[in-house]
Amino acid sequence: MRVAVIGAGWAGLAAAVDLVAGGAAVTLFEAGRVPGGRARTIDLDGRRLDNGQHILLGAYRETLDLMRRVDADPDTLLERLPLQVVADDGFRLALPRLPAPFNVALGLLTARGVDRREKVDTALWMNAVQRRGFRLARDLSVAAWLDAAGQTGVLRHRLWEPLCLAALNTPASRASAQLFANVLRDSLGSPRRADTDLLLPRVPLGDVLPEPAARWLAAHGATLRFGERVRKLSPGPDGVAVDGEAFDAAVLAVAPQHLSALLPDAPRLDYEPIATVYLQYPDAVRLPYPLRQLTGKSGQWVVDRGDGLLACVQSGHGEWEKLSDHGLAAALQNELGLGGPVRWQRVVREKRATFSCRPGLSRADCVAGQPRLLLAGDHSWADYPATLEGAVRSGRRAAQRALAAG
Incomplete structure (x- = not known):
């Protein structure tokens, strides 16, 4: 069975791994150059950091199980704290x-x-x-x-x-x-x-799951096509054509803001931003507990990344959006009150980081019109908001249904 997986975020990777484990021949398409989607590692002035600070919980059972399957040991890569x-x-x-x-x-x-x-x-x-x-x-x-x-x-x-x-x-x-x-x-x-329990990555987020999953897929025969954006899907009763190439089934695991380009009838969602402000203090600076809530006007949470690097997170639409990158970083330094100038700082803004979780929200279904075209992504896991666990669960569900359809 030939299956196309479109999108190498956490949902697409989860789908691809389960499909390969189920005996399918998988081709994974990803428009970007690296796996991870909206939770990936990027280069910031020569530093390998995340495109946004993410926190995992012990309740992320499917994510932890997937990590173990692709030889990424949660006990090594994640710090578990009450x-x-x-x-x-x-x-x-x-x-x-x-x-x-x-x-x-x-x-x-x-x-x-x-x-x-x-x-x-x-x-x-x-x-x-x-x-x-x-x-x-x-x-x-x-x-x-x-x-x-x-x-x-x-x-x-x-x-x-x-x-x-x-x-x-x-x-x-x-x-x-x-x-x-x-x-x-x-x-x-x-x-x-x-x-x-709180699970804090000890390594860049790409090393927690995306990179190990990509390596596992390549080692088990999957075809990985990074830097290749899918332009057209043509589902039929016996399969799905992906840019003219025939597959027995396809899993569409792109971010919801990109969904309408390939699936015009997909529900329209509103979005919320996230900004992550990285502040590099001297190596000896550390928080008493690695997660701290800020109570000022700009900050919400700060995560201690070790060696003096703090990641301050601002979520959802708010007054903080009006500040420039320099102004936001300065405001957070003032709220932290750790004294002295920082050695380095960068602000990463994701304007459509997640869909807005409003009451009565209409969510996309797993089956997109016919049983050989499946949806995956946090937006399609209706039980949860936009979480890594929801993305992984949705990907595994889509894989199971694709295999059943074949």
Whole structure:
């Protein structure tokens, strides 16, 4: 069975690996020169860094399984830490290494900067949400959901809203409460303690999965066509023509903003930006915990990349977009308050980093009109917002259906 996979992002790579493992002859098309799509490694002034700071969770089971399949050891490439939310105003919530759900309960009850009444009310609310299976009666904004639950205190501003922005890349005022609830279900609400862990890459993101997956595919007989943009798809009852070349099936795994060029009837989505500001301090500078929440006007999260390199992340449309690269970097240095000038800085902006996760969002289906043309990508995994795990799961689902159709 000959299968074309179009797009070498995390979804396309996942599809290609499972197709090859299932016995298909795979041709992987990628317009760019390197694999990884919207989560790849780029060259910045001679440094191998990521096109945006990404954080993984222990709940990313399919991603971790795929890494192991392509000989990328998660225990070596990722640093696993119990989740902490630490803000620069004194708020701190740390999950202990206890079985679930006791880790979340104790972490909540021992959180700093929150009064006891609010902790108890939040624990009761979370318990009620869990009993309902994290299913809401109707989708609404996260802000409206928190309002209705009486979640209006410190935990709203230091836990729920920042987690919503980090996970959905959409501010709580316009983010889907059901998608956020799904994220909570598989992380803080999971029966597996390890699902709540924070996984920070020890290496550039390309070395975590994209490059090992490309090497594995090449070693197992797949044809990799980098720098080759697909212009036309012609699906038929017995297969799909890709720029005139016949295949038994095709998996379309391009970013959603490029989807309409090949699939005119694809749903139209709105998008949210992400900016990652890299600041190089002296090597000895480090954060007490590698993930810190910023509470100023410009910053949201900062990740300690080691050896004095910090990655500050700004997600979703906001006032920070009005600042120039120099102005944004200067504002973040001021908020960090680490003193002294930085040795090097760069700002990477992705204007359409993810789709906007709004209530009632219409998502593309896996099957694009006929069973031999399948869709993959975070935009097609309706249970999740735009996450690496959603991309990987969608790719593996598309591969399974392509193999079944053959």
